[in-house]
Amino acid sequence: MSKGMTDADFTPATAAEVRQLRDQLDAQGKKLVFTNGCFDLLHAGHVRYLADARALGDAMVVALNSDASVRALKGPDRPLNNENDRAEVLCALRAVDVVVVFGDERATSLIEAIRPHVYAKGGDYTVESLNAEERAALQSVGAEIRILPLVPGRSTTATIQKMHAPQGGKLRLAVLGSGIGSNFRAIVDAIQAGKLDAEVVAAISDQKDSGFLAIAKQAGLPAHFVDPGTNPKKLGEAAQKEIFDHLERARVDVVVLAGFMRILKEPVISQYSGRIVNVHPSLLPKHKGAHAVPDALDAGDTEAGCTVHLVTAEIDAGAILEQGRVPVLPGDTAAVLHDRIKQVEHVLLPKVLNEWRERGLAVR
Ligand code: GRF
Numbered sequence: 001m002s003k004g005m006t007d008a009d010f011t012p013a014t015a016a017e018v019r020q021l022r023d024q025l026d027a028q029g030k031k032l033v034f035t036n037g038c039f040d041l042l043h044a045g046h047v048r049y050l051a052d053a054r055a056l057g058d059a060m061v062v063a064l065n066s067d068a069s070v071r072a073l074k075g076p077d078r079p080l081n082n083e084n085d086r087a088e089v090l091c092a093l094r095a096v097d098v099v100v101v102f103g104d105e106r107a108t109s110l111i112e113a114i115r116p117h118v119y120a121k122g123g124d125y126t127v128e129s130l131n132a133e134e135r136a137a138l139q140s141v142g143a144e145i146r147i148l149p150l151v152p153g154r155s156t157t158a159t160i161q162k163m164h165a166p167q168g169g170k171l172r173l174a175v176l177g178s179g180i181g182s183n184f185r186a187i188v189d190a191i192q193a194g195k196l197d198a199e200v201v202a203a204i205s206d207q208k209d210s211g212f213l214a215i216a217k218q219a220g221l222p223a224h225f226v227d228p229g230t231n232p233k234k235l236g237e238a239a240q241k242e243i244f245d246h247l248e249r250a251r252v253d254v255v256v257l258a259g260f261m262r263i264l265k266e267p268v269i270s271q272y273s274g275r276i277v278n279v280h281p282s283l284l285p286k287h288k289g290a291h292a293v294p295d296a297l298d299a300g301d302t303e304a305g306c307t308v309h310l311v312t313a314e315i316d317a318g319a320i321l322e323q324g325r326v327p328v329l330p331g332d333t334a335a336v337l338h339d340r341i342k343q344v345e346h347v348l349l350p351k352v353l354n355e356w357r358e359r360g361l362a363v364r
Contacts, residue, residue, distance in 0.1 A: 012087040012101045015113040018061050021098060022114055031057035034116030034143070036107040038065045038156075039086050040079045045154030047093065052148045053120035054095035062096050063110050066103040073105060080160075108137045115141040123149040155360045171198040171356055171363070174252040176243070176260040177205055181212030183258035183279055186346035187353070188219050196350045201250040204243055206235065206262055222250065228262060235262040244268050253363040254356060257311060258349065261290065269313050274362035276311035276318075279349050281341045283323055284309060288316035293341065294334045304328050304337055306345045308352045310361075321359070324348045 022032045035053050039046060039062070054060040064087050070079040079086065087099040102110045111119070111134065119138050121130065127145055130138075138145055175184050184203065190196035203216035206228040216223035224246050229236025235243075244267045247255060255268070257278040264276070282292035284307040287299070296304045305325040310318035324344035328337060357363065 010084060010088045010091070012064070012084070012091075013061075013098045015100055015102075015110055018098055018100050018114050021059065021061070022116065025058055026117070030059070031117035032114070033057035033060040033118045033120055034063065034107075034111065034114060035060065035120040036063035036065070036102070036110075037122070038070045038074065038079060039090055040070065040074075040081060041156045041159055042089055043154050043156065043159060045151035047095075048151050049122055049148055050090075050093060050095040053146075054097075056118045056120055056146055059097040060095060061098045061100060061114065061116065062090050063107050064090065064099055064101045065105075066101050069103055069105050106131055106134050108133050111137040111141060111143070116143050118146060119143040120146050120148055123147055171353065172201045172251055172253040173198050173256055173353065174202040174204060174247050174250060174254075175200055175256045175258050176264075177203075177212035177258045178207045178210060178261040179212060179259040181210065181215045181259065182342055183345055183349055184212055185215050187256065187258070187350055188215065188221070190350035190354070196354045198353055201252060202246050204246055206239070206260070212259070233262070235264070240265050240268065244271065247272065251364065254353065254361075255311075256349070256353065263315065264311065265313070269311070273312075274310060275364075277321065277349075277352065278309055278311045278316070278318075279345050280307045280309065280316050281338060281345070283307060283325065284316055284320060293338045296328065297332065297334055297337065302328050304341060306341050306348060308345075308348055321352050321361075322348050 025032050033053055033056050035050070050060070050062070064083060065073065067079055067083045083101050087101055090096050091099045100110065126147060127135070130145070135145070173187070175187060177184050187196065188200065191198055191200070200221045203213065203221050203223045204226055205213045206226055207213070208225045213223050213225060226239050226242050228239050243264070247268065253275065255272050255276040257264070257276065268276070280292060282296060283303070283305045287295040293304070303325055305323055307320055308322045309316070309320045312318040324347070326340045326344055
């Protein structure tokens with residue numbers, strides 16, 4: 001077996017060797033834990049996860065995706081380290097007893113060959129979202145399935161993005177707003193206070209005389225009024241394109257909708273996919289749309305709040321990044337409740353932006 005060999009002669013174990021280990025453990029009434037993954041660039045999230053997984057039994061095998069299967073899963077630029085190196089590094093961890101490399105995208109046949117007692121998987125999966133074939137194999141060998149929480153903010157993708165970020169590069173933000181701009185002010189204040197490592201490279205509004213644009217001008221930031229066109233609710237095609245041009249010229253990493261009351265469409269939505277964030281004054285998926293706060297009062301909710309989420313073509317429906325909660329108090333009017341919600345927004349939005357790369361979210 002490979003554990004303890006010197007690096008010159010390191011070879012991962014075979015499935016048959018691991019099966020032998022499993023049978024020995026089984027005969028002693030002990031349990032073999034099985035987990036699988038790419039483990040391309042080992043980080044603290046992996047190490048903690050592996051220690052938690054190992055604690056579920058008496059020995060642990062890590063089934064490591066081969067180089068070809070990492071490429072199939074993660075794209076042509078991965079893996080960063082070849083399979084033997086990845087196996088060797090993993091095998092040096094206290095939590096890992098043995099490493100076996102497998103070539104398929106799924107670990108199904110390996111699970112059938114090894115018959116582990118426990119199967120551990122990270123919290124980016126649920127029992128339901130496990131691959132159906134893998135789940136069936138686990139059930140057929142009687143393995144107990146355990147989903148373990150992931151360590152937030154630690155991921156190989158986030159690490160790679162940090163390395164690609166320009167030296168000392170701050171996140172380049174475009175902020176779009178139509179109203180008084182209190183969220184925009186919170187962003188500007190957080191940057192000035194050193195709490196948000198970013199710069200506002202474009203402030204864009206569809207309202208010429210908005211408080212939002214006044215804040216930008218006062219702070220000496222590039223401020224742009226974009227004429228929305230004749231329809232009072234929609235943003236015309238020329239305006240959509242003009243906004244896109246501003247974003248491109250300013251080399252924007254992330255587009256922040258901070259009270260922007262019109263719907264962004266193409267070309268921005270696809271070109272900036274995964275890089276547009278909105279703050280909405282409700283606990284989504286509750287109360288989508290422009291009347292979220294009065295809607296919460298009308299519904300008799302006892303709790304309200306705000307959601308920071310990614311923007312997709314479907315209104316207020318993109319992935320939720322963070323939520324903040326506030327109580328609804330007796331006698332609340334929509335204005336009073338909205339002010340209470342905004343206090344939370346002003347903390348949450350700069351926080352999410354500051355953690356953008358750590359969260360593994362997309363940039364330019
Ligand atoms: C905020 O409540 C935000 O959730 C919503 O619009 C409001 C903007 O407020 N999308 P402000 O202009 O930032 O003060």
